[in-house]
């Protein structure tokens with residue numbers, strides 16, 4: 001606004017801004033600009049100190065210390081300086097227009113006044129500063145679009161068009177049969193918002209500082225990944241045909257991602273890193289059939305058995321044989337469908353958790369039922385690995401069952417299932433009230449339908465699963481349940497709630513091997529061990545498995561990993 005008024009309009013008619021704003025408002029606005037200039041100076045000095053002297057961890061990457069940043073700092077500082085100098089000399093040319101609030105330029109005018117020039121010399125000096133100021137503005141206009149500082153223009157748009165729903169949502173293209181290509185590998189196939197994101201990055205390092213793969217020295221560092229994709233924009237037609245995979249970014253980077261959302265959560269300009277990664281996985285899986293062996297066998301298991309647990313000898317009805325739990329066909333009037341999930345049904349350790357949950361629900365007289373053998377995988381692993389086609393087949397099978405049994409309310413144990421059914425099934429036409437078990441249990445405790453009574457002396461640290469916490473904003477309910485157990489002491493890990501580190505199992509990595517020896521789960525286990533708690537509480541079947549392995553590898557003591565449902569079951573009376 002100030003440039004339109006005071007530079008361009010006033011240079012056509014010197015009274016323009018005065019006529020539009022009036023003398024008082026014009027002077028007030030000029031005072032505001034002077035104060036702003038000083039604040040910008042302070043910000044620039046702080047930026048210089050933080051980038052090159054007292055450098056925080058997130059700015060220690062070589063990418064964040066490029067000399068280009070100096071150019072922009074010098075240009076902005078020169079803009080502010082020439083603005084103040086122009087206004088200072090203006091005081092000497094038109095003292096009658098000086099306003100008592102313009103104290104900064106008035107103060108700066110003193111050295112010029114002591115020179116005792118005649119009025120024409122002051123006018124010359126004023127015009128000199130004004131032209132330098134204008135030249136810098138025009139240089140900006142030329143420099144920004146060809147420099148990395150294009151983000152100054154693009155980032156507001158990226159922020160504006162950002163995903164306002166859950167960060168756990170991956171888009172669901174509905175026209176797969178008609179698509180000529182799947183996923184993305186070049187600028188022609190990336191979506192407009194993804195391309196906008198490549199140019200919006202401010203190279204601030206926040207995403208890479210928190211990314212679990214970067215913290216465990218893997219190839220993927222989200223800031224570098226996004227910037228490498230930005231480089232792909234300046235390539236030739238031939239490069240466009242070759243694509244970005246194996247040129248700007250490696251396959252290892254693409255498969256490293258855990259979809260944990262820590263990067264998205266930290267990014268100040270709304271960049272969605274997971275979205276292009278999934279599109280590149282789709283390209284690799286659906287176009288090229290290129291994927292890690294472990295991903296391939298997971299997809300095969302999903303195709304052949306409707307679950308990712310290749311080698312399991314259990315069926316989905318084994319775990320509830322001796323339990324008081326009805327199937328939805330036996331109890332069609334059930335208020336809730338309890339969605340068990342493949343891991344809860346087919347992995348022995350996780351079956352114990354589901355049994356605890358069933359006992360809790362029975363104890364509170366919740367009217368629920370299960371699908372048992374009619375349940376199939378939500379399709380989450382297929383979607384995250386990049387086989388959208390398989391995801392939609394599995395999802396539609398479940399949706400048909402939901403419609404058949406007129407399901408209106410679903411309780412999930414697995415946060416991945418929660419995220420998929422609640423956030424991704426609506427794109428396929430199914431909507432219901434989908435809640436996590438911790439939400440329902442908290443409500444039951446509040447209503448006194450569940451009363452934890454058995455005392456314990458356990459000290460517990462709760463790990464926020466990414467798909468429950470960051471992606472679905474459920475932070476307090478699991479903590480409230482722990483706090484409701486008499487005698488239980490709750491600790492917090494150094495990274496918690498939206499800052500919690502992933503367990504290493506997201507994005508299909510429950511089944512895909514990590515690309516180096518340094519395991520994400522071990523890093524998080526170390527953070528737990530620092531708390532000196534005796535129990536690591538979880539609310540996700542994958543986290544449970546990851547941390548049981550982590551603790552057996554990292555600790556000589558007898559810390560244990562328990563699901564919130566197991567901890568609560570130990571504390572409720574046998575028959576309420």
Ligand code: SF4
Pocket residue numbers: 207210211212213214220221222256257258259260261262263264273274
């Ligand atoms: S989603 Fe997680 S693992 Fe993937 S790039 Fe972001 S922070 Fe890293």
Ligand code: SF4
Pocket residue numbers: 200201202203204205206207208222223226263266267268269271
């Ligand atoms: S947090 Fe966002 S702006 Fe900062 S480096 Fe990462 S992608 Fe770029």
Ligand code: SF4
Pocket residue numbers: 307308341342343344376377378379380381414416417420541
């Ligand atoms: S999303 Fe995960 S836990 Fe849930 S049903 Fe599928 S594989 Fe099983």
